[in-house]
Amino acid sequence: MTEFKVQGSGGYVIAELTDEQAKKADLGVGKLFLAPIGKIETEKMFKHYCNNCETEFDNPPKIQLEENPNEEVAENLILVERGQYTCEKCSSIIGEYRVFKKSDESSDIGKAKPSQ
Ligand SMILES: [Zn+2]
Numbered sequence: 001m002t003e004f005k006v007q008g009s010g011g012y013v014i015a016e017l018t019d020e021q022a023k024k025a026d027l028g029v030g031k032l033f034l035a036p037i038g039k040i041e042t043e044k045m046f047k048h049y050c051n052n053c054e055t056e057f058d059n060p061p062k063i064q065l066e067e068n069p070n071e072e073v074a075e076n077l078i079l080v081e082r083g084q085y086t087c088e089k090c091s092s093i094i095g096e097y098r099v100f101k102k103s104d105e106s107s108d109i110g111k112a113k114p115s116q
Pocket residue numbers: 050051052053054087088089090091092
């Protein structure tokens with residue numbers, strides 16, 4: 001189990017990441033960032049640091065959800081969920097995440113099925 005310090009705009013989160021998530025978070029500047037990962041499950045986050053409180057909390061941050069924005073950000077790419085990790089004390093935003101879906105995924109699955 002590996003714990004990573006993952007940077008956000010208003011602090012950081014200590015979280016357990018999969019290899020794939022760690023790779024996404026690594027923008028090549030020697031730090032990991034929250035934004036490119038997508039959503040991290042609350043159970044995978046152990047601590048958060050709030051720049052505003054200047055405190056590290058021994059709990060996962062809170063998650064503020066904006067559900068189903070369903071915003072088409074590019075052709076075939078839909079923003080399905082947007083949320084913020086927030087401080088448990090002052091509710092400052094620690095970082096943000098976005099979950100995207102390709103709009104043609106369902107038709108791809110249909111094509112992959114063997115015809116009967
Ligand atoms: Zn705070």
